[in-house]
Amino acid sequence: TEGRRVFISKPINHFPLDETATRTILMGGGIGITPMIAMAHRLDAIGADFVLHYSVKSRALAGYLDHLAQPPWSDRVTVHVSDEGTRADPARILSGYRDGWHVYTCGPDRFMKAVLDAAEKHGFPDQARHLEYFSVPDLPEYQNHPFTLRLARSDRDIPVAADESATDALARNGIAVDVKCSDGLCGVCKCGLVSGAIEHRDFVLSNAQRATSLILCQSRAARPGGIVEIDL
Numbered sequence: 001t002e003g004r005r006v007f008i009s010k011p012i013n014h015f016p017l018d019e020t021a022t023r024t025i026l027m028g029g030g031i032g033i034t035p036m037i038a039m040a041h042r043l044d045a046i047g048a049d050f051v052l053h054y055s056v057k058s059r060a061l062a063g064y065l066d067h068l069a070q071p072p073w074s075d076r077v078t079v080h081v082s083d084e085g086t087r088a089d090p091a092r093i094l095s096g097y098r099d100g101w102h103v104y105t106c107g108p109d110r111f112m113k114a115v116l117d118a119a120e121k122h123g124f125p126d127q128a129r130h131l132e133y134f135s136v137p138d139l140p141e142y143q144n145h146p147f148t149l150r151l152a153r154s155d156r157d158i159p160v161a162a163d164e165s166a167t168d169a170l171a172r173n174g175i176a177v178d179v180k181c182s183d184g185l186c187g188v189c190k191c192g193l194v195s196g197a198i199e200h201r202d203f204v205l206s207n208a209q210r211a212t213s214l215i216l217c218q219s220r221a222a223r224p225g226g227i228v229e230i231d232l
């Protein structure tokens with residue numbers, strides 16, 4: 001609509017690099033290579049130790065191959081091509097874990113699971129295993145129940161019906177919360193958690209972040225009729 005005002009925000013990074021890592025292993029599958037390229041440039045700029053593994057089905061379908069051959073860090077890149085029989089072996093790539101190593105992965109659901117399972121098996125702690133989804137993975141059979149949002153700052157209770165999200169309930173009550181994907185992927189609707197047991201249904205928060213935050217467009221009270229106190 002002509003004249004419509006469009007609201008924008010500063011960029012939000014939900015896949016940040018830990019620049020204190022002693023070694024960083026980047027593992028991208030398919031188009032999941034894109035954040036890895038930005039991370040590789042940054043790691044090179046700060047003189048960090050890193051490797052980048054790029055998994056693709058075939059060279060013909062792979063993006064960025066030319067791009068990855070050009071930077072000064074191209075010798076740190078290994079391309080794994082399924083139809084050439086050079087599929088990545090996460091168990092081998094992630095072996096020999098030492099304190100301070102971090103692994104980052106982005107790609108299809110099964111690919112990321114294989115990477116993270118191998119990382120966990122080799123001793124990478126939770127805070128050293130990082131992932132970013134770019135589409136919603138298969139979901140468990142969630143049951144929706146009504147619950148109550150308690151707004152700590154404004155001392156209000158907002159009922160959330162079984163067939164609506166917390167963001168819907170807030171909007172219905174005139175409380176604006178920024179929403180983008182509504183799928184629990186982008187993190188835009190992240191809110192501080194004051195108290196309450198949560199069924200976290202997002203794909204963006206780390207376990208550590210979930211102790212103090214929740215994603216309002218997807219997550220709900222863990223129990224029917226539960227009270228979730230949030231920092232609003």
Ligand code: FES
Binds near residue numbers: 182184187190204
């Ligand atoms: S709007 Fe994207 S995670 Fe909620």
